[in-house]
Amino acid sequence: MRLRDTLLDAKNVALFFRLWPAQQTNAAYDQSTTYRRGTNPQGETIPLLGVNGDEIVSIPFFAQPRVASSQPLTAQRDTHNRHATIVHDPSGKEVDTYFGCWLDINQPNDTYYPQRILGVSGDGPFNTVSPLFAIQQLVRSNHCCLIAEIEIDGQPGLISKQADPSTSDKLAQRNITFVGIPNPGVLASRRAPQPFEIRPSQSVLPVGPGFDELMIDWGTVPHGTTAQIFLPAASADEILKLASERYVTHRITKSDQSTVQVPTDGLTWLPIPTAAVAGVNLAGLVTIEFPATVKKGDVHTVVIRQVSTVGRVEQLRDAETGAAALRSWRRVIGSFAMVVPVSTKAALLPGAERKLSIMRWIGDAIPNQSRWHPVFRRYLDQLTAGVTALGGDPSTIPATGTGSWPGWIGQGGHGGDGDDGRHRYPGDERATMGKVIGLCYDRFGDFDGLVLETYEGHRRRYWSRERRIERLARRAWLDRLVLVVFTEVDDERIAGLELRGSPYHPDR
Numbered sequence: 442m443r444l445r446d447t448l449l450d451a452k453n454v455a456l457f458f459r460l461w462p463a464q465q466t467n468a469a470y471d472q473s474t475t476y477r478r479g480t481n482p483q484g485e486t487i488p489l490l491g492v493n494g495d496e497i498v499s500i501p502f503f504a505q506p507r508v509a510s511s512q513p514l515t516a517q518r519d520t521h522n523r524h525a526t527i528v529h530d531p532s533g534k535e536v537d538t539y540f541g542c543w544l545d546i547n548q549p550n551d552t553y554y555p556q557r558i559l560g561v562s563g564d565g566p567f568n569t570v571s572p573l574f575a576i577q578q579l580v581r582s583n584h585c586c587l588i589a590e591i592e593i594d595g596q597p598g599l600i601s602k603q604a605d606p607s608t609s610d611k612l613a614q615r616n617i618t619f620v621g622i623p624n625p626g627v628l629a630s631r632r633a634p635q636p637f638e639i640r641p642s643q644s645v646l647p648v649g650p651g652f653d654e655l656m657i658d659w660g661t662v663p664h665g666t667t668a669q670i671f672l673p674a675a676s677a678d679e680i681l682k683l684a685s686e687r688y689v690t691h692r693i694t695k696s697d698q699s700t701v702q703v704p705t706d707g708l709t710w711l712p713i714p715t716a717a718v719a720g721v722n723l724a725g726l727v728t729i730e731f732p733a734t735v736k737k738g739d740v741h742t743v744v745i746r747q748v749s750t751v752g753r754v755e756q757l758r759d760a761e762t763g764a765a766a767l768r769s770w771r772r773v774i775g776s777f778a779m780v781v782p783v784s785t786k787a788a789l790l791p792g793a794e795r796k797l798s799i800m801r802w803i804g805d806a807i808p809n810q811s812r813w814h815p816v817f818r819r820y821l822d823q824l825t826a827g828v829t830a831l832g833g834d835p836s837t838i839p840a841t842g843t844g845s846w847p848g849w850i851g852q853g854g855h856g857g858d859g860d861d862g863r864h865r866y867p868g869d870e871r872a873t874m875g876k877v878i879g880l881c882y883d884r885f886g887d888f889d890g891l892v893l894e895t896y897e898g899h900r901r902r903y904w905s906r907e908r909r910i911e912r913l914a915r916r917a918w919l920d921r922l923v924l925v926v927f928t929e930v931d932d933e934r935i936a937g938l939e940l941r942g943s944p945y946h947p948d949r
Contacts, residue, residue, distance in 0.1 A: 442454070442456060442527075442537070442538045442539075442540060442591060443535050443536070443537055444527050444529060444535070444536045444537075444538065445529075445530075445533055445534070445535050445536070446529040446530075446533070447529070447530075447531055447532070447533045448529070448531075449529060450526050450527060450528050450529050451524075451526070451527040451529070451593065452525065452526055452527075452593070452594075452595075453523070453524075453525060453593055453594035453595060454523070454524045454527055454538075454591065454592070454593055455485070455486065455519070455522055455523045455524075455591075455592040455593075455594070456522050456540035456589055456590070456591055456592070457478075457488040457501065457522075457589065457590040457592055458488075458501065458502045458503070458522075458540075458542040458587065458588075458589055459475070459476070459488060459491065459499045459500065459501050459502070459587070459588050459589075459590070460499065460500045460501075460502060460544070460580070460585050460586065460587050460588075461475075461498070461499055461585060461586040461587075461588070461616075461638065462497070462498070462499075462500070462579055462580045462581040462582065462585060462638070463580070463581040463582040463585065463586075463636045463637055463638050463724075464582060464584075464585075464586055464616060464618055464635060464636070464637040464638065464745075464777040464779075465586050465616065465637070465638050465640070465775060465777065466637065466638070466639050466640075466655065466745060466746065466747035466774075466775045466776060466777065467605075467639065467640035467641075467653075467747050467774055467775040468588065468605040468606055468612070468614055468616075468774065468775035469603045469604070469605050469640070469774050469775065470600050470601070470602060470603060470604045470605065470609070470612065471602065471603070472602075474491055474492065474493045474498060475491040475493070475498055475499045475640075476488075476491065476499070476590065477489040477490065477491055477492060477499075477563070478592075479514065479515040479564060480515060481515050481516060481517060481518060482515075482516070483518070485518070485519075485523065485594070486592055486594060487501075487514070487515060487517045487518075487519065488501035488590070489501065489514050489515070489563070489564055490514065490554065490563055490564075492558055492563040493640075493721060493722055494721050495557045495558045495559055496556075496557055496558070496721075496811065496812070497554060497556075497558065497579055498638075498722060499588075500554075500576060500579060500580075501517075502542040502543065502544055502545070503517060503519040503522070503542055503543065504519055504521035504522050504540075504541055504542050504543060505517075505518055505519050505520065505521060507545060507553060508565075509553075509568075510552070510553050510554070510565065510566060510567040510568045510570075510573055511566050511568040512565065512566055513562075513564050513565045513566050514564045514565045515564055521540075521541075522540045522541070522542070524538060540589075544587075545576055546576050546577050546580065547577060547842075547843070548575060548576070548577075549575045549577060549578075549802070549841075549842025549843060550575070550842075551575055551576070552572075552573040552574055552575050553567070553573060553574075553575070553576065554567055554573060554574060554576075554579060555567055555570045555572070555573060555574065556574055556578075556579070556806060556807065556808055556811065557808065557810075557811070574806050575842065577799070577802075577803065577842060578802070578803050578806040578842075580803065581636045581638075581724075581803070581813055581816075581817065582618065582635065582636050582637075583618065583620075583796055583799075583800070584617065584618035584619060586614065586615065586616040586777060587614075587615045587616075588606070588612065588613065588614045588615075588616075589612070589613045589614075590611060590612055591611040591612075599611055600612065603774075605774050605775060607772070607773055607774075608772075614775075616775075616776065616777040616778065617777065617778045617779075617780060618635055618777065618778070618779050618780070619779075619780045619781075619782065620633040620634070620635055620779060620780075620781050621781070621782050621783070621784050621789050621792070622731055622735065622781060622782075622783055622784075622789075623737075623783070623784060623785055623786045623788075623789055623831065624735050624736050624737045624739075624783050624784075624785070625733045625735070626733075626786060626830060626831075627830045628730065628830075629823075629826040629827055629829065629830035630786070630789075630827055630830035630831050631730060631731040631732070631733070631735065632728055632729070632730050632731075632823055632826075632827060633728070633729045633730075633731065633779065633781045634726060634727070634728045634729075634820055634823045634824070635726070635727050635728075635779055636724070636725070636726050636813075636816055636817070636820055637725050637726070637727060637745070637777065638722050638723065638724055638725070639653075639655075639672075639713055639722060639723040639725060639747065640722045640723075641653055641713055641714075641715055641723065652683065652712060652713060652715075652750075653712075653713040653747055653748065653749045653750075654710050654711060654712050654713060654747070654748045655670075655709075655710070655711040655713060655745055655746070655747060655748075656708060656709075656710055656745075656746045656747075656748050656773075657703075657705075657708065657709040657710075657711065657743065657744070657745050657746075658708055658743065658744040658745075658746070659705040659706065659707065659708070659709065659743055660741055660742045660743055660744065661741050661742070662705045662729070662731070662741045662743065662781075663731065663732055663734055663735060663741075664706070664732075665732035665734065666704075666705040666729060666730065666731050666732060667702055667703070667704055667705060667729075667730050668702070668703055668704075668705050668709075668727060668728065668729045668730070669696055669700050669701070669702050669727070669728045669730070670700065670701050670702075670703070670711065670725060670726075670727050671699055671700045671725055671726040671727075671728070671816065671819060672699055672700075672714075672723050672724075672725045673699045673724070673725075673812070673815040673816060674699075674721070674723050674724065674812055675699060675714040675723060676698065676699065676714065677695040677696070677697065677698055677699055677700060677701050678695070678698075679714045680693065680701050680711065680712055680714055681693060681695060681701070683712035683714065684710075684711070684712050687712060688710065691710070692704055692709075693709075693711065699815075705729065705743075713747070721812065722812070723812075724812045724813045724816045725816060726816050726819055726820055727745070727779075728823060729743065729779070729781065731781070735783045736783060737783055737784060737785060738783065739782070739783040740780060740781070740782045740783070741780075741781045741783075742778055742779070742780050742781070743778065743779040743781070744776060744777075744778045744779075745776060745777055745778075745779070746773045746775070746776040747773065747774050747775045747776065748771055748772065748773055748774070749771070749772065749774045750770070750771055782941070786831045786832055787832075789831055790828070790831040790832055790833050793824070793827055793828050793831055793833065794828060794833050794838055794844075795844030795845070796824065796844070797821075797824045797825060797827075797828050797835060797838050798838050798839060798840060798841045798844045798845075798846065799841065799842065799843075799844045800817075800820070800821060800824055801821060801838070801839075801840035802840040802841055802842050803817070804817045804818070804820075804821050804840075805840050872925050872926065872927050872939075873893060873895065873901060873925070873926050873928075874895065874923060874924070874925045874926075874941075875893045875894050875895035875901075875923070875924065876893070876894055876917070876921060876922070876923060876924060877891050877892070877893060877894075877914055877917045877918040877924055878892050878893070878894045878900070878918075879891065879892035879918075880892075880911070880914060880915060880918060881902070887906065888905070888906060888907075888908065888910070888911040889904065889905075889906065890902060890903050890904040890905050890906075890935070891903055891905075891910075891914045891918075891926075891935075893924060893926055901926075901933070902933060903926050903928065903933050903934070903935050904933055904934045904935065905934065905935040907935075910935055910938065913938050913940060914938070916940065917938075917940055922940050922941060923940075923941040924938060924939070924940060924941070925938065925939040925941060926938060927939070
């Protein structure tokens with residue numbers, strides 16, 4: 442957290458961390474749903490589960506252990522994320538204070554919450570509800586959105602209602618997902634699917650006429666790419682009707698009752714229909730189908746923004762009628778980015794198999810009545826077809842909470858860990874993958890190599906005196922990029938580096 446003030450210290454500052462189960466296009470601040478909070482017995486404000494209807498829509502995370510299901514959520518403590526005083530710099534220089542949380546997503550045996558809040562308070566305790574699920578079984582995406590909120594005790598209304606990270610310096614959002622595809626690959630492998638969630642704002646923003654839209658910036662995706670947007674709680678016919686009423690022309694077509702298709706040239710504007718049940722978020726799946734012309738090493742970024750009509754009653758009044766004038770305008774209220782790196786089948790297959798295993802485990806926990814059920818069913822069908830197209834056998838992949846199972850090739854051989862602790866590139870014994878945790882220099886201050894930590898926790902020292910290697914290693918270190926180090930077999934001298942913009946997470 443950054444503080445700039447020439448006169449005052451910041452008192453009683455806390456930072457709340459919340460995670461949306463999937464990519465979210467509406468980050469508008471609403472303490473009655475996504476940003477729910479409560480007070481613990483010590484009088485501290487604590488973030489609670491975000492609840493909309495009977496479903497959990499956001500999950501808080503803490504730097505201290507999460508309270509057990511037998512306790513109410515208001516019993517939570519998070520003293521590590523509270524500062525009684527942050528002292529200002531009289532010169533106005535920025536003062537940085539660090540907060541953090543434990544993302545306890547990959548603990549499949551620790552169960553806390555139900556899938557749906559039925560017959561019990563959204564604040565718990567939940568020990569009377571059966572079954573309870575692990576945090577991971579409540580998420581709906583391989584990469585999720587994390588949002589941080591600054592809270593100052595004794596200052597109610599610090600963040601205005603319907604503010605978002607673009608309009609409030611008390612909110613910050615990290616909302617990006619990585620979906621790799623191979624080159625050239627068959628069509629099933631060149632599909633990049635991503636679950637996401639839309640919260641239509643017109644039901645909560647009293648702003649007059651208009652409706653929300655998705656503004657999709659397709660970036661550098663190649664010509665011939667198409668995208669499908671699946672919204673099972675909405676109607677494709679309604680979307681087309683809204684588009685025809687609002688736009689002079691459009692290229693939106695209907696694929697099925699709940700799916701529309703669009704080309705991916707430039708910008709796409711897509712009207713957002715109202716939810717079938719008022720106040721309930723729309724769960725959806727966007728699937729981008731890339732042509733066979735994609736090339737290894739390409740990285741395409743697609744940004745999906747939700748644009749809404751907002752307004753306020755002006756102080757000036759009409760001279761004749763005396764009525765207050767309503768001025769409205771359009772603004773972005775939330776967004777997420779899809780980064781699609783192009784790689785090879787061999788490099789992508791182990792991660793795709795892990796992903797399918799974990800997503801099947803999550804899918805098994807989603808009740809049939811959930812708005813996510815039809816979305817996840819289609820998502821799993823596409824992930825299954827993708828594994829087949831990459832050369833894997835989905836029939837051998839069980840549903841697991843760890844993405845690892847007996848006999849899986851990722852446990853050893855070309856996809857796993859050798860005796861020396863390396864996480865190998867599939868089929869390449871010269872490569873080790875991980876993150877840079879140290880840069881090495883000799884007694885004269887000359888660059889001497891780097892230290893790489895693999896995802897299995899092993900640390901390896903590599904040697905090089907090349908300045909370009911130093912610059913690449915420093916970039917990987919500062920930006921927390923995944924680095925692949927190539928050496929000759931049984932030699933720790935660096936023969937080559939590869940920076941990967943798509944972090945590889947064996948447990949996610």
